[in-house]
Amino acid sequence: MPGVVRKGFQRVTAIAYTAKRDFSRGVLGFLSDRDLFYDTYVFFYGVSRERIYTRFRTVYLSTPYARGYVFRYGSVLTYTPITFYLNLESKCFDRKIVEEVFEDINSGFYSLYLSTPFTSDNMRKLYNDKVYRLLKEVGLGLDLLYPSYSVVIGKSRVFKDSPYTLWSSEILAAVFIEIAVGRDRVRVVNSRCIDVPDLRPEVEKLFIERLALDFIAMLLDKKIIDEKKAMEYVEMVKS
């Protein structure tokens, strides 16, 4: 039954984001479930100068296509301990799984849940070349096979503390938790249903390169690698 209130269940803040004005409206009904959600915000990160009309509070980002900032801004507005980030353009959304994840995070099984890849073929190829190679090299975030995910559920604190990047802050957040707490705190479900963003190849390259550089900066900051190694990795990304 949808929206069952379980005893001791803490409500969640939902941050739904979209870059298009014509997103699928089916999810909005779920997001307005007051038993599950304390508050819902819609973040618009596209370039349109027109309003989008939903029943929720809408925030328009000043920097278009900086999807990674959604996570950072979401953590500023949220009041609840758990935040649910959902890509409104997603066609693979399953509410049952999401409700279960809320319960699991609430019970403390893990801190961050990522599922439903949000990527194009080109973007994934670039990610494998530039970022996943680094991940394998340092032995962190080996489950993170895709550059970005449509469904991100996590403790609100995670995105307050972790660094952010231009497109996919969730990757940095997942690695950050792995470093700070432990590998079992992150759960990544690489489901077969994939959402495809509408981006130009040159922009995709920019996003992935920036992710790689921010990742190296994080490793350096956390003293996992030294400066010499960092320079080596930067060369690797640029090549």
Place this chain on the structure above:
Amino acid sequence: MKVFVVVNKKYAKQVLDVLQLLSPRPSITLASQDDEVEVMAKILGVEFVKFKDVEKLYTFEKLEEFDVAIAALDDDVYNIAIARVAKSMGIPIVIAFVHNSLNKEEMVREGVRNVIDIENIVSSYLKQFLVQDSWIVMKIIPAINFVIALYRVVKRGVLGVNLKMFIDAVDRDVKVFAIDKTGSFIDEYKPLENGDTIVVIGLEDKVLKTLTEFEKIFRKYEHYYTMKYTDIHRLTGFG
């Protein structure tokens, strides 16, 4: 008067300059994430609070004592969050900066009526230098939605339209006048020429309605002008 200012290094000087003009001098408390602002506060002998998270401001006990709060950060989301803190602490007057005009509505929902629309200020001044034959709407008294609309006549100077035609079409709450290149007022029966500026002032909704009417007048005269020079005589009236 006690003023609480949350500001970044970019706006700190501007805001402080204005606050220093007030008489009697208000008691100012600055809050910022930037060291530059801390230096400024120390030099001016102003109380300073450093914060990392907006949430931390809730723990600042003195917040309830302030009469005015100013949220002057670079990001709209942060300004919304600060406005929410200020309102929840019972500060009666909250002034907030907005960098994307579409976020004004969200600010109003937080209970902030005094919004400074930075986007409008920047874009309207930029348009004044670049855009011709188009209406530029500038907010001059944001608190009551009082605006000024400017129109620089260039190509439409050949139409032979005079100010009287516009004055006859306006609401009584809206004032219309025109100035020439030297800044002197133009007689209402004199045809408008290249380089003249039409000025409309009034409340925003009434001005916008008036501009639609004015556009209709321009279109009508453009149609006459085309008819005159193209020798097309329609039999069925205006199409």
